[in-house]
Amino acid sequence: MKDDELKQLLEEIRAGKARAFDRFYDEFGRRLVPFFIRHGFCLKIEDAEDLTQDVIFKVWGLLGKGTLRFDSVAHLIAYVMKVARSVAIDWQRRVRQTSLDVSLDDDVSLGNLENLKSTSRVHQQIEASQEIEAAIQDLSINQRRALIRRERNGLTYAEIAELEGCTVEAVRGRLDQARQKIAKRLARQHDIS
Numbered sequence: 145m146k147d148d149e150l151k152q153l154l155e156e157i158r159a160g161k162a163r164a165f166d167r168f169y170d171e172f173g174r175r176l177v178p179f180f181i182r183h184g185f186c187l188k189i190e191d192a193e194d195l196t197q198d199v200i201f202k203v204w205g206l207l208g209k210g211t212l213r214f215d216s217v218a219h220l221i222a223y224v225m226k227v228a229r230s231v232a233i234d235w236q237r238r239v240r241q242t243s244l245d246v247s248l249d250d251d252v253s254l255g256n257l258e259n260l261k262s263t264s265r266v267h268q269q270i271e272a273s274q275e276i277e278a279a280i281q282d283l284s285i286n287q288r289r290a291l292i293r294r295e296r297n298g299l300t301y302a303e304i305a306e307l308e309g310c311t312v313e314a315v316r317g318r319l320d321q322a323r324q325k326i327a328k329r330l331a332r333q334h335d336i337s
């Protein structure tokens with residue numbers, strides 16, 4: 145697609161023409177399935193296709209509102225890929241949380257609690273987990289996003305910086321501050337207990 149074709153497509157999108165959606169999906173959707181698989185965001189084609197739809201609808205909605213403006217195909221591709229990465233990271237986090245919930249439910253339903261040393265230890269672990277989650281929720285949005293992307297999603301400082309649109313040093317600072325705040329909060333809670 146050339147830049148002048150992009151401008152025409154964007155005009156059709158803003159005008160709400162149905163044909164524009166098909167062109168947009170064909171042009172940008174075909175890039176996303178291989179992207180999700182190649183970068184290890186998911187292993188199944190079906191999951192990659194679901195993520196592709198999420199990205200396309202998200203970007204489509206913003207383009208239709210006229211919120212986004214692009215002068216070149218390269219800029220739009222870069223934006224679509226940035227959204228794709230963010231959607232994939234959010235999806236991975238939900239999948240991990242769901243699998244953790246399911247495995248805990250499976251253990252309980254299968255009667256595997258006798259394998260645990262004591263019920264009180266389970267309660268302590270749950271309580272500690274809740275305290276950490278509460279401490280994370282008290283962080284600033286930038287600190288919380290950086291921490292989740294680093295600790296839960298396993299992204300590097302450079303990858304986080306790219307997603308956040310900041311420097312690696314800024315990411316380090318946000319993570320250091322986040323960890324210090326969490327440590328202080330947990331220490332205060334345990335001093336009170």
